[in-house]
Amino acid sequence: MSAANINIPNATQPRIVIVGGGFAGLNLADKMSKMNYQVVLIDKNNFHQFQPLFYQVAMAGLETSSILFPLRKLFQKRKNVFIRVTTVTKVDTNQKRIHTLLGGLDYDHLVIAIGADTNFFGNEQIARKAFPMKTVGEALTLRNKILYDYERAITTTDYDERQGLIDIVIVGGGPTGVEVAGALAEMKKYILPKDYTELDCEEIDIYLVQGGDCLLKGMSPEASQKAEDFLKKLGVIIKLNSRVEDFDGKYVHIKGGEKIQANKVIWAAGIKGNTIKGLPEDSIVWGQRIQVDRENRVAGLEEVYALGDIAYMEEPAYPKGHPQVAQVAIQQAKNLANNFKLKSKGKPAKPFEYNDLGSMATIGRNRAVVDLPRFKFQGFFAWIVWLFVHLFSLIGMKNRLFVFINWVWNYFTYDQSLRLIIRPKNRNSKEKESKEPVKNT
Numbered sequence: 001m002s003a004a005n006i007n008i009p010n011a012t013q014p015r016i017v018i019v020g021g022g023f024a025g026l027n028l029a030d031k032m033s034k035m036n037y038q039v040v041l042i043d044k045n046n047f048h049q050f051q052p053l054f055y056q057v058a059m060a061g062l063e064t065s066s067i068l069f070p071l072r073k074l075f076q077k078r079k080n081v082f083i084r085v086t087t088v089t090k091v092d093t094n095q096k097r098i099h100t101l102l103g104g105l106d107y108d109h110l111v112i113a114i115g116a117d118t119n120f121f122g123n124e125q126i127a128r129k130a131f132p133m134k135t136v137g138e139a140l141t142l143r144n145k146i147l148y149d150y151e152r153a154i155t156t157t158d159y160d161e162r163q164g165l166i167d168i169v170i171v172g173g174g175p176t177g178v179e180v181a182g183a184l185a186e187m188k189k190y191i192l193p194k195d196y197t198e199l200d201c202e203e204i205d206i207y208l209v210q211g212g213d214c215l216l217k218g219m220s221p222e223a224s225q226k227a228e229d230f231l232k233k234l235g236v237i238i239k240l241n242s243r244v245e246d247f248d249g250k251y252v253h254i255k256g257g258e259k260i261q262a263n264k265v266i267w268a269a270g271i272k273g274n275t276i277k278g279l280p281e282d283s284i285v286w287g288q289r290i291q292v293d294r295e296n297r298v299a300g301l302e303e304v305y306a307l308g309d310i311a312y313m314e315e316p317a318y319p320k321g322h323p324q325v326a327q328v329a330i331q332q333a334k335n336l337a338n339n340f341k342l343k344s345k346g347k348p349a350k351p352f353e354y355n356d357l358g359s360m361a362t363i364g365r366n367r368a369v370v371d372l373p374r375f376k377f378q379g380f381f382a383w384i385v386w387l388f389v390h391l392f393s394l395i396g397m398k399n400r401l402f403v404f405i406n407w408v409w410n411y412f413t414y415d416q417s418l419r420l421i422i423r424p425k426n427r428n429s430k431e432k433e434s435k436e437p438v439k440n441t
């Protein structure tokens with residue numbers, strides 16, 4: 001092995017380089033660190049993000065620190081784990097080497113677990129103007145924007161201008177879109193009338209626009225119908241079979257000619273794989289995912305694996321690939337770690353088989369929909385199940401405790417008091433504090 005220039009010491013153990021500290025990468029690093037490997041975990045952030053609760057950060061319901069976990073804290077006692085915070089830009093599979101923004105590193109085994117990003121389906125104007133929610137930074141930017149627009153709305157007497165500022169369009173009727181719509185509707189009902197007494201909150205319209213003919217397409221028809229009923233009860237305007245074609249910052253243009261006035265669009269309509277250069281072109285398939293075999297090995301490459309959202313694997317029960325959800329990422333990581341163990345004992349590897357534990361979505365307080373393999377239920381009990389599943393999926397006792405306290409406080413007071421507009425100081429602008437929140441800050 002040649003000298004590494006992101007300063008990882010040479011070791012007698014084989015080196016496994018894991019790119020991405022999300023659900024897949026983190027679980028794999030945890031398992032591999034208990035075996036005889038040198039584990040190098042590389043992520044562009046120094047923390048793990050719990051994406052399922054991003055929408056609560058964006059809706060000022062949770063603090064960012066409650067859903068993030070520092071990578072180093074997890075591995076403080078594992079001397080064979082090395083963490084580097086940088087972006088991996090390229091893979092050289094012939095030399096068995098990766099390139100990062102800080103330098104290169106040789107590997108014996110490489111695992112790509114870089115997840116996915118928002119897919120705007122090639123519409124650059126929408127990409128520029130709409131608000132995605134795929135990183136905690138984006139969730140915070142959205143929180144700032146929503147709150148700032150209400151602040152601006154009370155300063156104008158012009159009806160049209162005010163409508164543009166207070167109305168919100170959410171595009172995409174999957175779990176994220178449904179959860180955001182529910183949270184916004186509750187903010188409109190319980191919080192805004194208290195915070196903005198000068199605003200007629202009845203004027204606020206929340207639209208949920210979905211291209212298909214139902215919400216929560218991956219779930220049961222009962223869940224989908226109930227989610228629609230719950231949202232309608234909360235006053236959300238649902239537009240099914242409506243495809244958003246453009247958004248110019250003032251109007252959302254829907255195929256067929258309809259226009260909705262709103263200067264804020266939350267884009268929850270699709271994802272595509274993150275990219276790293278150097279992989280064979282034919283291994284990148286639909287949705288920019290990396291095609292892998294049943295052992296998560298990238299087709300045609302030696303000792304290169306892909307896991308989680310970025311991996312596209314067909315198995316008999318999932319001929320079109322697995323859903324891009326946390327459980328797939330976690331289970332693939334466990335299977336791969338187990339395969340390393342089996343191989344070290346000279347035993348054959350086990351092909352991955354996804355065990356679907358169910359899916360769920362919450363729609364404001366007291367309401368959720370849950371599809372388990374044997375039972376489907378909706379309403380209050382489903383909401384309790386949703387709360388506990390999410391609470392126990394968080395990493396770290398402190399995070400669980402803080403989120404729990406936050407939720408209990410919010411449940412009884414209807415008010416989380418986190419509605420703060422916090423943005424970095426713009427060094428180049430003389431009007432530092434008056435700058436409107438912009439995307440990707």
Ligand SMILES: Cc1cc2nc3c(=O)[nH]c(=O)nc-3n(C[C@H](O)[C@H](O)[C@H](O)COP(=O)(O)OP(=O)(O)OC[C@H]3O[C@@H](n4cnc5c(N)ncnc54)[C@H](O)[C@@H]3O)c2cc1C
Pocket residue numbers: 019020021022023024025042043044045047048049050051052053054055086087088089113114115116133134175176274275276307308309310324325326327329
């Ligand atoms: C808003 C939202 C809500 C969701 N809700 C749910 C839910 O309720 N239930 C559910 O099961 N799933 C949910 N998901 C999906 C779930 O979060 C993903 O399936 C899961 O995170 C995939 O795990 P992963 O490890 O493959 O990727 P990720 O968790 O996305 O991790 C990828 C990691 O790679 C890092 N990275 C990316 N590129 C590079 C690079 N070039 N160099 C270095 N590091 C890099 C990133 O910083 C990140 O830490 C939700 C997703 C979103 C966005």
